[in-house]
Amino acid sequence: MQPVASSTDAVLSKLVLEHVSKWFQTSSLHVQALDDVTLRIAEGEFVCLVGPSGCGKSTLLNLIAGLDRADRGTVQADGQTISGPGPHRLMMFQEAALFPWLTVLGNVLFGLKLVKGLSASERREKAEYFLELVGLKRFMHSNVYELSGGMRQRVALARSLAPNPSVLLMDEPFGALDALTREQLYGDIQRIWSQHRKTIVFVTHNVREAVCLGDRVILFSPNPGRIREEFSIPLPRPRDINSVDLARYSTEITRVLKGYVQNEVAG
Amino acid sequence: MIARWAVASLFFACLIGLWQLAVKAQIWSPLLLPSPSSVFIYLWSAVEDGTLWEATLVTVQRLLIGYGLGIFIGLPLGLLTASFRWSQDTIGVLALGLQTLPSVCWVPLALLWFGQTESAMLFVVVMGTLWSLIIATDTGVRTIPPIYSRAARSMGSSGFHTWTHVILPAALPFLLSGMKQGWAFAWRSLMAAEIYVTILTGFGLGHLLHYGRELSAMDQVIGVMLVIVMIGLAVDKTLFAPVERFLHRRWGTARG
Numbered sequence: 001m002q003p004v005a006s007s008t009d010a011v012l013s014k015l016v017l018e019h020v021s022k023w024f025q026t027s028s029l030h031v032q033a034l035d036d037v038t039l040r041i042a043e044g045e046f047v048c049l050v051g052p053s054g055c056g057k058s059t060l061l062n063l064i065a066g067l068d069r070a071d072r073g074t075v076q077a078d079g080q081t082i083s084g085p086g087p088h089r090l091m092m093f094q095e096a097a098l099f100p101w102l103t104v105l106g107n108v109l110f111g112l113k114l115v116k117g118l119s120a121s122e123r124r125e126k127a128e129y130f131l132e133l134v135g136l137k138r139f140m141h142s143n144v145y146e147l148s149g150g151m152r153q154r155v156a157l158a159r160s161l162a163p164n165p166s167v168l169l170m171d172e173p174f175g176a177l178d179a180l181t182r183e184q185l186y187g188d189i190q191r192i193w194s195q196h197r198k199t200i201v202f203v204t205h206n207v208r209e210a211v212c213l214g215d216r217v218i219l220f221s222p223n224p225g226r227i228r229e230e231f232s233i234p235l236p237r238p239r240d241i242n243s244v245d246l247a248r249y250s251t252e253i254t255r256v257l258k259g260y261v262q263n264e265v266a267g
Numbered sequence: 268m269i270a271r272w273a274v275a276s277l278f279f280a281c282l283i284g285l286w287q288l289a290v291k292a293q294i295w296s297p298l299l300l301p302s303p304s305s306v307f308i309y310l311w312s313a314v315e316d317g318t319l320w321e322a323t324l325v326t327v328q329r330l331l332i333g334y335g336l337g338i339f340i341g342l343p344l345g346l347l348t349a350s351f352r353w354s355q356d357t358i359g360v361l362a363l364g365l366q367t368l369p370s371v372c373w374v375p376l377a378l379l380w381f382g383q384t385e386s387a388m389l390f391v392v393v394m395g396t397l398w399s400l401i402i403a404t405d406t407g408v409r410t411i412p413p414i415y416s417r418a419a420r421s422m423g424s425s426g427f428h429t430w431t432h433v434i435l436p437a438a439l440p441f442l443l444s445g446m447k448q449g450w451a452f453a454w455r456s457l458m459a460a461e462i463y464v465t466i467l468t469g470f471g472l473g474h475l476l477h478y479g480r481e482l483s484a485m486d487q488v489i490g491v492m493l494v495i496v497m498i499g500l501a502v503d504k505t506l507f508a509p510v511e512r513f514l515h516r517r518w519g520t521a522r523g
Contacts, residue, residue, distance in 0.1 A: 065421050087423045097418035100518045101436040110432070111422040145519050163422065 014167065014199045015041040015064060020073035021224075022059055032224035033059040037073070039218065039227065043166075044197040048214035050207055050253070052261055056225020057203040061169045064201060065091045077167065087115055090165040094172045096152035098144045104131065104155050105140040111163040130158040133192060150181035154188070161192070170202045174209070183241055186212050190238045207257065208250045212241045217253060221260040228260055301486040306493070309486040318475070319494065326457065326471035327498075329385075333392030334453040338446060341397045345404020345445070355405075362401040370395030370456035374463045385468050388460040395456025400449040407441025408434065440514040447507045454499055 022034040033056040041047050049057045062068040063075050066085040075082045077089060090111070098107050108127040112118060118126070131137045134154040144152065153173055160168055174182045190213065193200060204210050210217045211233055219229045231253055235245055283303050289295075290302040313319035348359040373394045374387075381387035411434065419433045461473020472491055479487030514520075 067417060067420060085420050085423060085425075089421075091418070091421040093414055093418060095414060097414040099415065099418075099433070099436070101439065110419075110424075114423040114428075143517055145517055159422075 013040040014043040014045070014078065015039075015201070016074075016076045016079075017060075017063070018074050018076075020060075020063065020070045020075060022056070022063065022068070022071050034063075034070075035224035035226050037225070037227055041199060041201065044199055046193055046200045046202065046213060046215045048202045048204060048210035048217045049220060050204060050210045050217055050257065051220030051225070052205060052222050052257075054225075055220035055222035057220055058171050059225065061091065061171050061201060061203055064167070065089055065169050067091070087111070087163045088165050089167040089169060090160040090163065091169045091171065092153075092156050092160045092173045094175050096144075096149070096156050098152055098155055098159070100144045102144075103140070104136065104142050104144070104147070107144070107155055108140075108159045108162050111159055115163045126162050126164075127158075130162045131155075133161070134158045134188060148181075149177050150185065153177065153185065157189070157192075161196070161198075165198065167199045167201065170200065172204055173202075175204070175206075182209070186241055187238065189213065194237060207254045208241055208246070211235075211246050211250045211253065212239050217249075219253065219257055219260070229256060298483065298485060301489065305486045306490045309484075310490045310494070313487075313490065318470075322470055322472045322475045323494070323498070325469040326461065326473065329388060329392065329461075329469070329471065330453055330457050333389050333457060334396055334450060336389070336393050337396030337400055337449055337453060340393070341400030341449065342404055342442070344397075345401040346408060348401060349405045349408035358401070359405060362398045362405075365394070366398040366402055368398075370452065371459040371463075373456075374459060377460070378464065383464055383466045385466065387464050388457070388466070391460035391464075392453050392456045395459075396449045396453040399452050400445055403445025403448050404438075404442055407445055408438045410441055411437040437518075440511070440518050440520050443507070443511055443514055447503070447511065450502065450507070451499070454495075458495065 017037055017039040020034055020037045021032065024031045024033055037056075037060065039060075049060065051057055059068065063070050064077070064082065066082045066089065082089075099110065102110065105127055108131060109123055112123040112126055115123075128137060128140065131140050134157055136151060136154055136158065139147065139151065144155075147155065156173070174185055177185070186209070200213075202210070202213055207217075214233055217231045217233060218227055219231070220226065221228045231249070233249055235249070239246055286303050290297070290300055294300075310319065344354075344358055344362070347354045348362070349355070370391060373391045377387040377390045377394075381390060415433050415437050416429055419429050424432060457471075458473045458476075461471045462477045465474070465477070472495055476488060476491040476495075479485070479491060
């Protein structure tokens with residue numbers, strides 16, 4: 001369990017962030033959210049970003065999604081600088097950002113309708129396929145308010161997967177769910193990832209969750225957001241969040257993380 | 268449900284009972300406080316000879332035209348003020364200011380500009396509705412959770428598509444609340460206009476009320492007031508409330 005210095009070959013990198021810094025200006029404050037972040041993520045890799053709140057993890061996702069611009073440094077996908085949002089990099093949010101005026105099916109179709117060159121029947125077919133994949137096909141004509149929190153996030157997952165993005169950006173997607181529902185979703189997401197091999201960048205403040213899902217866990221410290229350490233998690237899949245091996249990794253990472261947070265408070 | 272109806276019916280029965288008691292006690296002259304039965308007799312005769320129907324029809328027609336115009340102008344302006352800083356600083360401030368002006372205050376101006384005409388009446392209704400509708404629409408669009416448009420942008424939606432497919436539907440419950448408020452304002456403005464603008468092209472409920480005063484026919488005054496209240500209540504309960512409940516439930520914006 002050694003911290004990894006340089007993880008992946010530059011040639012194979014799906015996402016490349018180099019010396020990225022980002023500031024936020026409010027009326028009274030000038031906050032640096034990210035400071036000189038350099039990160040390479042390989043095609044098909046599952047990377048978890050972990051850190052306390054305010055460490056710029058979500059900001060980083062927004063930069064990769066193209067919803068925001070870096071003030072310094074470059075953010076590239078497939079060797080091209082990211083200039084805006086695109087269907088190849090889809091974001092899944094903390095809260096289910098489902099549209100309540102659409103049915104479950106309508107929500108999954110929303111992103112598909114923005115993909116060019118699909119016929120209506122192809123869209124419908126894809127939408128149904130991904131709803132089946134998350135186990136909600138029989139709820140396809142339901143309204144959003146009729147679903148539980150876990151079901152909503154499953155629909156959100158289907159909606160993000162349907163336009164076939166190569167990169168999936170997940171911003172604490174299971175944060176608001178109860179433990180049991182979360183465990184089910186860990187299983188689902190690992191199964192889907194191993195079937196479809198998306199590149200996934202997953203933001204969380206739950207170390208165990210990160211170890212359960214990620215090939216790599218990247219530790220951030222706050223004020224300003226910096227990468228502190230990387231851990232590769234060579235455990236076999238599918239992983240069970242309650243396994244002892246997994247607990248060993250998460251205990252170690254939590255210990256390191258606490259060190260940074262305490263230094264931060266002391267300093 | 269039945270219990271709630273019973274409570275409501277009992278409450279209004281008690282009110283009428285109190286009214287009847289006050290009449291029986293003869294504290295006020297029957298000219299100033301007619302009995303519930305005489306008001307009912309007036310309403311019955313007005314229904315029978317058709318005056319009440321005609322007046323209601325005329326009033327509702329004016330209301331629909333004025334309210335329709337108000338929405339037609341107000342909704343787009345409200346959407347505009349919510350989307351651009353410059354329009355917020357100009358039209359938004361104008362609307363905020365004029366919204367505070369009670370609609371009766373438009374009557375003198377309308378009379379001088381349009382005379383005793385149908386246009387004067389419509390002008391007062393539109394002015395009474397428009398500004399509050401702009402403010403309500405503006406507030407509605409601003410209340411939309413930003414996560415919706417972020418999610419849409421992430422999926423490749425932008426500009427006009429985001430507007431028609433995300434912002435407008437997301438704002439729907441708030442737009443309806445604004446329209447409901449606009450309706451209440453339109454109703455008030457029209458009554459003010461009908462009481463002050465006396466024209467021969469149509470005899471509305473406000474006129475009926477006004478002539479009740481001229482003739483010192485208190486049963487007519489109270490009777491027409493009751494009709495005005497009933498119409499307002501009926502529109503709210505049967506048209507706006509069910510749609511509003513449905514939207515807030517489905518959109519997950521229900522309060523309380």
